[in-house]
Amino acid sequence: MIGAGAAFSGFFIMLGLMMAGIPVAVSLFLVAGLGAGLYLGLPTLLIFGNQTWSMLNDFVLTAIPLFILLGEILLRSGITDRMYQALADWMGRWPGGLLHTNIAASGLFSSVSGSSVATAATIGTVALPALERHGYNRQLTLGTVAAGATLGILIPPSINMIIYGSMSNTSIGQLFVAGIVPGLLLMALFMGFIAIVCMIYPHWGGRVEEVAPLRERLARLADLLPPLFIFALVMGSIYFGWATPTESAALGVLGAFALALLRRRLSIVMLHEALLSTVRITSMILLIMIAASFLNFTIGIMGIPQTITRLVAEIGATQLQVLLLLVLFYLILGCFLETLSMMIATIPVVMPIVAFFGIDPVWFGVFLVILMEVSLITPPLGMNLYIVQGVRPKGGSIMDVIWGSLPFAMILLLLVGLLIAIPDLALWLPRLMFG
Amino acid sequence: DVPLRVAGNFSQNAKHVAIEQEFFANLAQTSGVPVTTSYNPMDVVGVKAPDALRMLRSGSFDVMSVQVGMASRDDPFFEGIDLIGVSTDMDSLRQAVDAYREAFDERLQSKFNAKVLTLWPFGPQVFFCNQPISSLDDMKGLKVRSFTPSMSAMLEYLGATPVTLQFSEVYPALQRGVASCGVTSPTSANSGNWPEVTTHLLPLSVSGSVQGHFINLNTWNKFSEEQKAALEASMKELEDRMWDMAVNATGDALACNTGADDCADHKKFGMTLVDISDADRQKIKEATLAAVLPLWKQACNAVDPSCTATWNQTVGAVAGLTID
Amino acid sequence: MPENPLSRRLTPVARFLSLLAGYGILALSVLIGAEVLLRRFFNVSLQGADEYGGYALAILAAFGFSLTLLERGHTRIEIVIGRLGQGGRALLNWLSALSMAAMAAFAAWRAVTTLLESIDYGSLSGTPLMTPLWVPQLFWAGGMLFFALVAGLLAVQASWLLAADRRSLNAWHGIKTLSEEIEEEQQTLGLRGEVLR
Ligand code: NA
Numbered sequence: 027m028i029g030a031g032a033a034f035s036g037f038f039i040m041l042g043l044m045m046a047g048i049p050v051a052v053s054l055f056l057v058a059g060l061g062a063g064l065y066l067g068l069p070t071l072l073i074f075g076n077q078t079w080s081m082l083n084d085f086v087l088t089a090i091p092l093f094i095l096l097g098e099i100l101l102r103s104g105i106t107d108r109m110y111q112a113l114a115d116w117m118g119r120w121p122g123g124l125l126h127t128n129i130a131a132s133g134l135f136s137s138v139s140g141s142s143v144a145t146a147a148t149i150g151t152v153a154l155p156a157l158e159r160h161g162y163n164r165q166l167t168l169g170t171v172a173a174g175a176t177l178g179i180l181i182p183p184s185i186n187m188i189i190y191g192s193m194s195n196t197s198i199g200q201l202f203v204a205g206i207v208p209g210l211l212l213m214a215l216f217m218g219f220i221a222i223v224c225m226i227y228p229h230w231g232g233r234v235e236e237v238a239p240l241r242e243r244l245a246r247l248a249d250l251l252p253p254l255f256i257f258a259l260v261m262g263s264i265y266f267g268w269a270t271p272t273e274s275a276a277l278g279v280l281g282a283f284a285l286a287l288l289r290r291r292l293s294i295v296m297l298h299e300a301l302l303s304t305v306r307i308t309s310m311i312l313l314i315m316i317a318a319s320f321l322n323f324t325i326g327i328m329g330i331p332q333t334i335t336r337l338v339a340e341i342g343a344t345q346l347q348v349l350l351l352l353v354l355f356y357l358i359l360g361c362f363l364e365t366l367s368m369m370i371a372t373i374p375v376v377m378p379i380v381a382f383f384g385i386d387p388v389w390f391g392v393f394l395v396i397l398m399e400v401s402l403i404t405p406p407l408g409m410n411l412y413i414v415q416g417v418r419p420k421g422g423s424i425m426d427v428i429w430g431s432l433p434f435a436m437i438l439l440l441l442v443g444l445l446i447a448i449p450d451l452a453l454w455l456p457r458l459m460f461g
Numbered sequence: 462d463v464p465l466r467v468a469g470n471f472s473q474n475a476k477h478v479a480i481e482q483e484f485f486a487n488l489a490q491t492s493g494v495p496v497t498t499s500y501n502p503m504d505v506v507g508v509k510a511p512d513a514l515r516m517l518r519s520g521s522f523d524v525m526s527v528q529v530g531m532a533s534r535d536d537p538f539f540e541g542i543d544l545i546g547v548s549t550d551m552d553s554l555r556q557a558v559d560a561y562r563e564a565f566d567e568r569l570q571s572k573f574n575a576k577v578l579t580l581w582p583f584g585p586q587v588f589f590c591n592q593p594i595s596s597l598d599d600m601k602g603l604k605v606r607s608f609t610p611s612m613s614a615m616l617e618y619l620g621a622t623p624v625t626l627q628f629s630e631v632y633p634a635l636q637r638g639v640a641s642c643g644v645t646s647p648t649s650a651n652s653g654n655w656p657e658v659t660t661h662l663l664p665l666s667v668s669g670s671v672q673g674h675f676i677n678l679n680t681w682n683k684f685s686e687e688q689k690a691a692l693e694a695s696m697k698e699l700e701d702r703m704w705d706m707a708v709n710a711t712g713d714a715l716a717c718n719t720g721a722d723d724c725a726d727h728k729k730f731g732m733t734l735v736d737i738s739d740a741d742r743q744k745i746k747e748a749t750l751a752a753v754l755p756l757w758k759q760a761c762n763a764v765d766p767s768c769t770a771t772w773n774q775t776v777g778a779v780a781g782l783t784i785d
Numbered sequence: 786m787p788e789n790p791l792s793r794r795l796t797p798v799a800r801f802l803s804l805l806a807g808y809g810i811l812a813l814s815v816l817i818g819a820e821v822l823l824r825r826f827f828n829v830s831l832q833g834a835d836e837y838g839g840y841a842l843a844i845l846a847a848f849g850f851s852l853t854l855l856e857r858g859h860t861r862i863e864i865v866i867g868r869l870g871q872g873g874r875a876l877l878n879w880l881s882a883l884s885m886a887a888m889a890a891f892a893a894w895r896a897v898t899t900l901l902e903s904i905d906y907g908s909l910s911g912t913p914l915m916t917p918l919w920v921p922q923l924f925w926a927g928g929m930l931f932f933a934l935v936a937g938l939l940a941v942q943a944s945w946l947l948a949a950d951r952r953s954l955n956a957w958h959g960i961k962t963l964s965e966e967i968e969e970e971q972q973t974l975g976l977r978g979e980v981l982r
């Protein structure tokens with residue numbers, strides 16, 4: 027057990043390394059190694075190999091390359107491009123145009139994916155080339171993808187909710203249902219924000235394209251069918267009990283493959299490019315995840331999450347004050363921990379506080395997941411930021427993604443406020459369905 | 462003071478973790494041995510169950526709560542303590558564990574530089590299905606979640622289709638019908654809310670899911686003989702508490718899962734309790750003899766040819782079974 | 786600025802490994818598709834699609850790290866480094882290459898140790914397939930070794946360039962610039978053909 031002072035020094039060292047341009051994964055790794063060397067001794071470090079293997083050898087994570095590959099094939103066969111064209115025909119003149127489609131597509135995809143990482147990778151790969159080509163404001167576009175993808179862990183299914191439910195002894199069925207209304211509300215808030223901003227700055231919302239004749243627009247609606255087929259395949263195989271979420275990702279890949287064949291867009295060159303792209307993006311993400319899990323291991327043994335949680339508990343306050351403290355706590359912790367590790371590390375110590383203050387555990391699950399969404403799009407460690415950066419077609423500074431995501435992080439915090447003010451946002455539907 | 466870094470059980474097993482946490486916090490007082498312990502549930506520090514023995518050997522932790530079935534990845538010998546279908550109630554399991562303990566400890570010391578402190582079960586591993594069943598015969602054609610080679614062998618013998626799923630995927634799989642049945646203890650099922658997505662509970666136990674607390678030998682040898690004796694006495698109390706819980710908490714969890722009136726300490730659900738027939742018990746024994754033991758013999762003797770002989774003299778002797 | 790001659794020689798090997806890993810993911814999709822259909826219509830389970838999925842991911846990571854490194858694809862933050870002069874940038878880029886090599890070497894060392902442990906114990910996957918663990922771990926550890934080799938060579942080159950040629954150091958080991966990214970993207974777009982309307 028080490029003090030809060032040493033913990034915060036470690037945090038600032040990590041931040042310093044990242045700012046000095048040391049690769050993000052290496053910065054996490056070095057700080058973990060430093061902490062382990064100073065406080066835990068050499069044997070602790072030696073387990074790195076076994077731990078890395080166990081972390082990587084994980085079928086649930088396999089959904090990441092599968093969903094990326096799905097997106098790459100759809101993208102490179104021109105299917106998503108045509109979908110965007112078809113949508114642009116109808117939504118192009120709304121304030122914010124395709125950015126709305128982007129949020130809606132993220133929401134739809136979230137209903138088949140349990141992870142924000144997969145959602146960010148897929149929607150990012152599918153949407154960004156089209157959006158950038160249509161002249162949308164770069165930062166707003168990137169922010170929309172990074173933030174829209176956070177819906178992946180709020181709208182069911184959600185891996186985070188499953189883990190929270192089993193660790194906190196809460197009904198996973200009720201948690202899933204509880205995420206639906208806040209998820210839809212969040213989509214509405216995101217779209218409302220986009221509409222308002224694009225009414226104020228019309229040129230941010232992309233070029234207003236000349237409207238095609240009605241017949242042509244109707245004909246192009248057929249271009250919406252291939253992606254709908256993939257969504258139906260992925261969603262249907264889960265909801266009819268044919269496949270687990272990860273398996274459904276593989277079905278999605280096969281479906282996308284079949285569509286590309288049908289459209290005669292499949293060539294060896296195209297396939298190789300899609301495969302290489304999938305490997306590149308996945309390994310970029312996984313190197314950070316390996317380092318994050320190692321960091322989680324060392325700071326977990328040092329008792330840092332518990333130290334911080336105990337500080338929160340000892341202050342002793344009203345329910346509202348505790349909730350606000352928890353918001354602050356997770357915002358800080360989210361700076362240097364990956365979301366799943368952060369949840370796993372803190373739930374055992376936070377749940378007693380939640381019980382002590384009489385907070386409904388189903389409601390708290392939704393509250394926690396929304397805070398995880400904030401963490402996904404806030405620097406320095408915000409996984410969605412890095413993924414969106416990774417799949418950006420034209421590259422550029424990661425600061426674009428960070429600035430673009432900032433207003434959406436604010437909206438997420440607004441949703442947290444609404445949830446505190448009106449707990450029934452989360453609790454009404456589960457009550458209706460489970461009595 | 463000797464510092465003891467402890468990796469505990471999985472945090473979703475809240476009751477076990479609470480007991481461990483309290484035990485290790487008070488260990489210095491109760492045993493009179495000067496130790497300072499730091500305790501973390503294994504998943505909280507991101508440790509995966511199959512890595513436990515390697516972590517003990519390398520000294521990453523001084524004491525670890527180990528799931529024997531998972532840790533058997535690195536040596537199938539350990540799995541012999543609780544093979545599928547050998548001990549079908551907690552009394553016979555305790556006899557088997559006591560019979561195997563010495564050989565188990567010897568093996569652990571020589572191969573993994575660690576020593577047994579406690580050995581105890583989570584509780585009977587029983588069937589939870591999302592459709593009506595009345596006996597083991599109804600498992601024919603059903604998809605049942607399996608997580609070990611022995612369990613797959615048994616399920617195939619019963620005519621069921623073993624399906625491999627990660628633990629986090631079992632709940633949605635049962636809900637959506639990817640799998641029809643899962644096998645776990647009534648207490649774990651209750652805390653994991655399985656009764657929400659399953660309807661029929663067949664309380665026929667196929668194993669006890671044996672766990673243990675093991676200590677790194679280098680750490681152990683820092684203590685004097687008296688201190689070792691004092692620590693062992695304290696660990697014995699912990700072990701007894703865990704056995705008590707396996708027996709008593711299981712009864713209550715069964716009652717609560719099936720909505721019985723005497724449900725007290727678990728969440729109340731309304732599953733249908735299926736009666737166990739003698740034919741079912743017979744069938745499990747058959748499956749063990751025909752499928753489970755031969756498979757284990759092959760794996761275990763490959764590592765150590767004297768494996769089955771040791772088993773026959775210990776667990777086999779108290780269970781009345783022999784591997785040829 | 787000419788292409789980094791060291792990267793040019795190493796990239797074909799890294800590309801080949803990454804392609805193998807990519808085909809692994811594709812094969813996995815087919816395996817899972819078969820598993821789902823067999824389970825649904827014939828009540829048969831291949832038992833192990835999930836296990837192979839885990840191996841495929843671990844091997845993909847190990848095989849992909851080196852290509853991503855050679856293409857300077859591992860995430861770095863440029864807020865500070867982008868504002869420095871040639872000398873400051875050279876120093877930080879050198880440190881970046883050095884620390885990446887240190888991490889890669891440590892990871893490869895521990896991966897090989899993990900493999901040797903699995904061989905030593907004769908470890909079998911604790912799954913119905915009872916796969917000897919050393920088989921998938923051999924590919925994984927091999928990939929990690931190649932990653933360490935690439936990172937090590939790049940670090941040696943960066944060290945040499947720090948003394949000899951800082952401009953080349955910043956060009957070959959720096960954070961990718963916008964124009965470099967666009968150039969690569971245009972090559973990809975060319976392959977897409979019809980996509981550009
Ligand atoms: Na989701």
Ligand code: NA
Nearest residue numbers: 360401404407
């Ligand atoms: Na963050």
